[in-house]
Amino acid sequence: xxxxxxxxxxxxxxxxxxxxxxxxxxxxxxxxxxxxxxxxxxxxxxxxxxxxxxxxxxxxxxxxxxxxxxxxxxxxxxxxxxxxxxxxxxxxxxxxxxxxxxxxxxxxxxxxxx
Amino acid sequence: xxxxxxxxxxxxxxxxxxxxxxxxxxxxxxxxxxxxxxxxxxxxxxxxxxxxxxxxxxxxxxxxxxxxxxxxxxxxxxxxxxxxxxxxxxxxxxxxxxxxxxxxxxxxxxx
Numbered sequence: 001x002x003x004x005x006x007x008x009x010x011x012x013x014x015x016x017x018x019x020x021x022x023x024x025x026x027x028x029x030x031x032x033x034x035x036x037x038x039x040x041x042x043x044x045x046x047x048x049x050x051x052x053x054x055x056x057x058x059x060x061x062x063x064x065x066x067x068x069x070x071x072x073x074x075x076x077x078x079x080x081x082x083x084x085x086x087x088x089x090x091x092x093x094x095x096x097x098x099x100x101x102x103x104x105x106x107x108x109x110x111x112x113x114x
Numbered sequence: 115x116x117x118x119x120x121x122x123x124x125x126x127x128x129x130x131x132x133x134x135x136x137x138x139x140x141x142x143x144x145x146x147x148x149x150x151x152x153x154x155x156x157x158x159x160x161x162x163x164x165x166x167x168x169x170x171x172x173x174x175x176x177x178x179x180x181x182x183x184x185x186x187x188x189x190x191x192x193x194x195x196x197x198x199x200x201x202x203x204x205x206x207x208x209x210x211x212x213x214x215x216x217x218x219x220x221x222x223x224x225x
Binding site: 033035041042043045048056059091093102103104105106107108 | 148156157158159160163201212213214215216217218
């Protein structure tokens with residue numbers, strides 16, 4: 001597609017429920033990133049996929065968080081047993097993967113845990 | 115010490131002013147550097163890459179000082195539409211390749 005697409009754009013969920021967030025990267029982009037941004041805060045790295053290499057999961061805050069990506073296509077971020085502190089905007093970005101390429105962000109999923 | 119540090123601001127400047135932001139990074143092996151812009155409640159968007167020799171794009175000039183480990187962004191002739199948060203972004207090492215973001219500097223251009 002023309003840009004990075006994320007869905008849903010907004011999600012309100014009850015504490016304790018599982019949620020799944022989806023990211024469609026730009027076609028041909030081998031690198032895909034998930035970030036979290038709490039209100040008024042900077043971006044926190046969560047996980048990074050590059051082609052068929054093992055993902056870098058070093059930013060995932062707990063074992064309630066997991067992400068998958070099949071090849072160079074769609075990625076899903078799953079949060080199990082959501083907590084109120086999970087409320088944030090979850091941003092996905094993709095890139096051609098080279099050092100000098102910028103990264104294009106999707107418009108994010110705003111997650112609210114009530 | 116944070117990996118990437120920025121003055122959070124806000125910087126309040128009148129239209130037409132010149133304003134500069136600095137950003138310091140802690141890892142001397144950092145490879146690539148960018149400035150992103152983020153409008154309120156929007157996703158970050160790439161403003162410009164930062165090259166060792168310095169680079170300019172219209173009213174925007176970015177510079178890199180590897181010896182002192184900082185990058186800068188200069189905005190000349192500020193416009194109201196420049197009001198946003200400016201994020202300093204670094205790729206820390208060749209292995210991870212993930213972007214590391216500063217927490218941003220907020221700019222408010224006033225009429």
